Amino acid sequence: MKKLFAALLALALVMTLAACGGTNSSSSQQTESSSKTSQAGSESSETASSEPEPAAASGEAVKVSMLSTNGGNDSNTELVKYRIEEFNKKYAGQYELEVEWIPGVAEDIRTKLKMLNAANDLPAIVGEMGAEPAFADLLMRNNRLIDLMPYFEASPEWQETCIPESIAYNTTEDGKMFSAPNTTAAYAGMYYNKELFAKAGIEKFPETLEDFWDACETLKAAGITPISLHTTETGWCPMIFATARLALTDAGKEFSSQMYPTNFDTPEVRETFEIVKRLFDYSTADAVGGNYALAANNFASGNTAMIPNGPWMIPGLSDPQFAPEGFAAKVGYAAYPDKVMITTGGYEGYSQGVSVDVPKEAQEGAVEYLKFLATPEMIRKSCVTTGDISPIVSLTEEDLEQMDPIMKEYSSVVPTLAGSVPNYQGHWDPITQNEVIPTELVNYITEKITLDELLQKMNEAAEKYAAENN
Amino acid sequence: MANKKIKRDVSSRVYRAIGYVFMAFVVLISIAPLIWVFLSSFKTNNEILESAFTIPKTPSFVGYQIAFETANIPMRFLTSLLVATATTVISLIIYSMAAYVLARCKFRLRGAVFALLISSMLIPSNAMIQPIYSTVQALGLYDTKAGLILIYTGFSMSMCLFLMRSFFLSIPKELEEAAYIEGAGFYRTFFKIMLPISKPALASSAVMTFIGAWNELLYALLLTSKEVNRTLPLTMKYFTSMFSFNYTPMFAALVMCIVPTILVYVLLQNQIMESMVAGAMKG
Numbered sequence: 001m002k003k004l005f006a007a008l009l010a011l012a013l014v015m016t017l018a019a020c021g022g023t024n025s026s027s028s029q030q031t032e033s034s035s036k037t038s039q040a041g042s043e044s045s046e047t048a049s050s051e052p053e054p055a056a057a058s059g060e061a062v063k064v065s066m067l068s069t070n071g072g073n074d075s076n077t078e079l080v081k082y083r084i085e086e087f088n089k090k091y092a093g094q095y096e097l098e099v100e101w102i103p104g105v106a107e108d109i110r111t112k113l114k115m116l117n118a119a120n121d122l123p124a125i126v127g128e129m130g131a132e133p134a135f136a137d138l139l140m141r142n143n144r145l146i147d148l149m150p151y152f153e154a155s156p157e158w159q160e161t162c163i164p165e166s167i168a169y170n171t172t173e174d175g176k177m178f179s180a181p182n183t184t185a186a187y188a189g190m191y192y193n194k195e196l197f198a199k200a201g202i203e204k205f206p207e208t209l210e211d212f213w214d215a216c217e218t219l220k221a222a223g224i225t226p227i228s229l230h231t232t233e234t235g236w237c238p239m240i241f242a243t244a245r246l247a248l249t250d251a252g253k254e255f256s257s258q259m260y261p262t263n264f265d266t267p268e269v270r271e272t273f274e275i276v277k278r279l280f281d282y283s284t285a286d287a288v289g290g291n292y293a294l295a296a297n298n299f300a301s302g303n304t305a306m307i308p309n310g311p312w313m314i315p316g317l318s319d320p321q322f323a324p325e326g327f328a329a330k331v332g333y334a335a336y337p338d339k340v341m342i343t344t345g346g347y348e349g350y351s352q353g354v355s356v357d358v359p360k361e362a363q364e365g366a367v368e369y370l371k372f373l374a375t376p377e378m379i380r381k382s383c384v385t386t387g388d389i390s391p392i393v394s395l396t397e398e399d400l401e402q403m404d405p406i407m408k409e410y411s412s413v414v415p416t417l418a419g420s421v422p423n424y425q426g427h428w429d430p431i432t433q434n435e436v437i438p439t440e441l442v443n444y445i446t447e448k449i450t451l452d453e454l455l456q457k458m459n460e461a462a463e464k465y466a467a468e469n470n
Numbered sequence: 471m472a473n474k475k476i477k478r479d480v481s482s483r484v485y486r487a488i489g490y491v492f493m494a495f496v497v498l499i500s501i502a503p504l505i506w507v508f509l510s511s512f513k514t515n516n517e518i519l520e521s522a523f524t525i526p527k528t529p530s531f532v533g534y535q536i537a538f539e540t541a542n543i544p545m546r547f548l549t550s551l552l553v554a555t556a557t558t559v560i561s562l563i564i565y566s567m568a569a570y571v572l573a574r575c576k577f578r579l580r581g582a583v584f585a586l587l588i589s590s591m592l593i594p595s596n597a598m599i600q601p602i603y604s605t606v607q608a609l610g611l612y613d614t615k616a617g618l619i620l621i622y623t624g625f626s627m628s629m630c631l632f633l634m635r636s637f638f639l640s641i642p643k644e645l646e647e648a649a650y651i652e653g654a655g656f657y658r659t660f661f662k663i664m665l666p667i668s669k670p671a672l673a674s675s676a677v678m679t680f681i682g683a684w685n686e687l688l689y690a691l692l693l694t695s696k697e698v699n700r701t702l703p704l705t706m707k708y709f710t711s712m713f714s715f716n717y718t719p720m721f722a723a724l725v726m727c728i729v730p731t732i733l734v735y736v737l738l739q740n741q742i743m744e745s746m747v748a749g750a751m752k753g
Contacts, residue, residue, distance in 0.1 A: 070708065100695040103541075104707035112692055118600045119607060293715040297519040321515055321536075321716055 061096040064365035065358065066125035067109045070101035076312060079385045087372050095365035097125075106131055117144060122355035124366040129179060129350040133259065134430050134469070136179060136350040145178040145353035151367045152177055161374045161392055165347040179353045180370040183379050184388035185346020187414050188240050188310035188423070191317075191406075195330040196224050196305040205334035209245070209275075212337040216282040219305050226282040228295040228307040234433050235276070235441050237295055239424060240342045241308040242275040247340040247419030256421035257348065260429040262466050264458040273444065273451055280445050288445055300327060308336070310344060311387020314406050333410040339418035345388075348422045389414050429465035436461045504728070511721035518717045533718035534726075540719060541705045542697060543726060550702040551730070553615050554683040557622040561630050561679045562672055564623070569634035570660055574646070584635065591628035599692060606693055613695045621689055626679040633678075637671030638664065673741030681731045702727050 068080050084097050102109050106128045116122050117139065126145060129136035139145050149171070152158055159167070162181040170181045192205055197215075200222035206212040216226040229238045246252030252268040255261060280287060284304060286294050296316070299307040300323035307313075317328040335341050345351065354366040372378060382388040384399050387407050400408065425433065436457050444454040510518050512529040537543060572584050602621060603612075611617030641664065649659045665672070690701045705727070709720035735742070 102691070102707075103700075103704050104691070108691060108707065115599050115603050115692055119604050121607065293717070294519055296715075297516060301516050301520065303520075321532075321718065 061091070061093050062359075062361040062365045063098045064095050064125065064362050064369060065098050065100070065123035066127065066366075066369075067100045067102055067112060067123055068127070069106055069109060070103055076386055078315075079382055082381060082385070083373065083378060086378070087369055090372070091365075091368065095368060097365075097369065110135055116357075120357050122357045124355055124358040124362045125352055125369060126355050127352040129353065130345055130426055132430065133350055133426055134465075136353075137469075139353065140172075140178045144356055146356055146363055147176045147178065148180060148354065148367065148370070149175060149177040151371070152181075155371060158371045158374050161376060161379060161390070163347060163391060166349075169348045170350065179350040180374070182345050182347070182349065182351050183374045183392070184382055184390045185343045186310050186312070186386065186388050187341040187343055187410075187417075187420060188244075188308065189333060189335045189341045189410070189413060190241070190306055190308050191299065191313065192306045192332050192334060193299070193302065193304075193330055194332045196302065197332075200224055200305070205332065206337055207339070209337045213278070220282060225284050225298070225304045226306060227279060228299040228304040229279055229283040229287040230290040230292050230295040231288055231442050231445065232291040232438060234425060234437050236292060236425075237308045238276045238279050241279065241336055242272040243424045244336045244340040244342045244421065245275065245338070246272065247342075247421040248338055253419070253421060256424070256427065259427055260462065260465060260469075261427070262459065262462040264432075264462065265452075265455045269455065270451060273454065276441070277445055277451075288442055296322070300324075302327070311407060311410050314387060314404050314410075317406065318404070328404075328406060331406055333406055333413060335413050335417055339416060341414070341417055341420045342423050343420050344423045344426070346422075349426045383411070387411070429462050431461040431465045432458050504732075507721050507724050507728070511718065511725050513718060515715070515717050518721070533720075533722035536716070536719035537705070537709075537723040537726070540708050541723070543702070543705060543723065545698065546700055546702045546705055547726070549615065549699060550684055553618050553622065553701060554680050556615075556619045557626065557683040558676050558680045560619065560623050561626045562676055565627060565630035565675065566634055566665065566668070566672060567660070569631050570638050570664060572631065573635045573638035574643075584631070588628040588632050590624075595625075595688065599688075602689070603692065612693060613699055615699055617693050618683075618690060618699070618701070621693065622679075622683040622686060625686075626675075626682060629678055629682075630675040633675050634668065634671045637668050641667055670741040670744035673738045677735055677738050677742055680734055684727075684731055 068077075068084075070077060084099055088096055100123070102112060109128045110132055113122065113126060113128070114135065122144060126139065129139070161183045163183065163185065166181040166183075170177050170179045172178070190205070196219070197203075197205070200215075200219045202215050202218055206215045219226040230236070231238075243256070246256045246268055249268060251266065255266060255268055284290075284294075284298050286298075295307060296309075296313065298304045300317065302324075314328075316322045317331055352370060354363050354370070356363075358366070376393045379388075379390050379393045380395055380399050383390060383393075383395055384402050384407075387410055389411065395411075403411070440449060440454050440457050443449045444451065449457075506523065509526060510522075511533050512526040512531070514530070517524070517527060568587075572580060572587075606612050606617045606621065609617070609620075611620060645663060645667075646659050649663050654662065685703055686701070687703045687706075690704055691707075694700050702723075705723045706720055709716040709723070
């Protein structure tokens, strides 16, 4: 009886585990509507867990694994899906992208990439490196990415469409290239509600900073809250407005080009944070301590007249879930006062690399994908869908017709800029961004600490990061 | 004399009233978030962000519709149910036996073994990501439900052992001695006498394990890649990204996610309360 009971118990446990395991082979039966590409890379990651082996032994298309986010309503998800479909169509039978769709934000992808990296099990295409250059540096220092330079040098078409500054940025001192150069850059400027501006008697978007403060006063006097801001997510909206002004001086440009600056106590950065503080005088009560969603909602509800952000916000302005019908028609797009903007990606920043953990064929497939992204067709699609700007590839009349009116306005603003600087998130160290700014920015705005104290804390964090990584 | 009685009555009513106020407060802070999530699932994004604590102006099921369109919620629900149920069953079987041995059998280093096993609750779950991934990968269980079940069963160990061992210790030894005198062996005593008595401890362990496995997010994200193995809590992540948000379907998905855990708790609440009381007497 005892033995029988023990045997049955053991059998039950084995059956349970067996029934729940081994689903890798049945992935084709899954019902996820978002595609066969979502039958993500577990198969490929399993093959890659030890020594890379030949990927296409049976003459099937080589599987090229990658991770991508699949959350929210930003235009980037739509673009990524389009690129994957087109690549799989073009290389049918040769390569097949297998995408693991990660619901959530880029940070979730990086968490997973870090885990896979530690297990020598990175997917073929390693993306999302731009927003956390420290992680990209770690991968490069430890030879976790292949050198793309031989492929890049062998492909004049690829070279032609890449931004020269990005080629230089992504080429190491010894002539290697671990991250593909960018072909486009996105700029972030200011959305403004034309109807509210008109109601306050303001005819056009202010051109200088003094005009901007005057416009804020005018809007305030008319009972309109001038600007949507927030302090979480590294204070993105106020910070991009203020840091863009670094493009106006040589010293500011030099500071902005530094990777992981350790001294924030400079006249330019002081001015930046003084502007940040003053901006909050013209924002909503929920801005201090608030997040991006609150700020965006305030703008889309017509509670505020402006919000600083990039073109990825454009689709949301016509989405009934986020803005009332017809709201997009009231929105205009402008550069910040004195014709400056910030850039994301583009000139200085990492993009995507190819992992050493996958078989040679998969690495080649991944390189093909990176080259595919640099084709004029894909660049134009990226410009039309997400508002990326290519300094090399021109848009056709047909492309312009497809563009959202706000996107068109945005595209017409960028060529008139007096200057731009790279996005601070891609240059400042992660400790300053993730540990100091989230709390101390609020303390500074609410005058619990002085600017000196804020800058000192930022310097200490930056030095700590430098010490940990040198 | 009558005055004293009146005074006593008044003070007892006052104490009772204070007790009710306190209980009402506890109930309010426990239920308010649930009601808020439920009401928010019928509001627009704008209503949620502008007037968080109001009744929906025009209640709408759009959030539920979008949630269903965005993710395969029925399949994820079944996956979560399977993973959480299997984790609970396996945990109860293994840890009830282990807890009984740790409570009743005398062997060398018994205390040290128990301390070692329950000390796993002190390790932050983020610190275990890498070793767990490597182990799961080596076992060929990456991107399988079995992998998740194995990990969640491990996570529930310390809590189950602690609860059940405490309960076994609270049962008088005379009961087992009587069973042995009547001719029952070790196994029969455990399965026929001790386990039925331990229903409250089993129920609270089951609820805790089920809820833990049902709600877990990090490892479900890291150890699965196919839709067929993704659990329900991951659905919430579909509705936020760096520069976009859609709270209405997120709250709708959240409602669908929390209902089963509430049901499990409601069904087993009597046993849980008994177990908590028994566990509190002897630890």
